Amino acid sequence: MGLDNPIHIAFLLILLLLVFGAKRLPEMGRSLGTGMRGFKESLNGEGIHSSLTAQQQPSTTAADASAAVEPVAAVPVVAPAGEPEVPFAA
Numbered sequence: 001m002g003l004d005n006p007i008h009i010a011f012l013l014i015l016l017l018l019v020f021g022a023k024r025l026p027e028m029g030r031s032l033g034t035g036m037r038g039f040k041e042s043l044n045g046e047g048i049h050s051s052l053t054a055q056q057q058p059s060t061t062a063a064d065a066s067a068a069v070e071p072v073a074a075v076p077v078v079a080p081a082g083e084p085e086v087p088f089a090a
Contacts (some may be wrong), residue, residue: 003009
């Protein structure tokens with residue numbers, strides 16, 4: 001008693017059409033396909049991550065990048081005066 005009977009599949013499709021409407025069904029199918037594709041790619045470890053890293057590679061060399069960065073001086077952290085230091089209670 002599963003979905004192997006064509007009448008069950010037709011009944012399910014008619015029910016989905018009544019509940020969601022003809023306009024919404026293609027959108028739902030697209031989003032379901034995109035979600036399944038993303039899930040499959042995340043399991044394989046391929047796909048979007050590898051294409052994003054290829055696109056995000058900088059065009060400058062390491063020497064240009066190190067010359068453009070200026071050193072930042074360390075700033076000491078000072079506690080406000082008059083308030084006792086209380087350690088966090090776990």
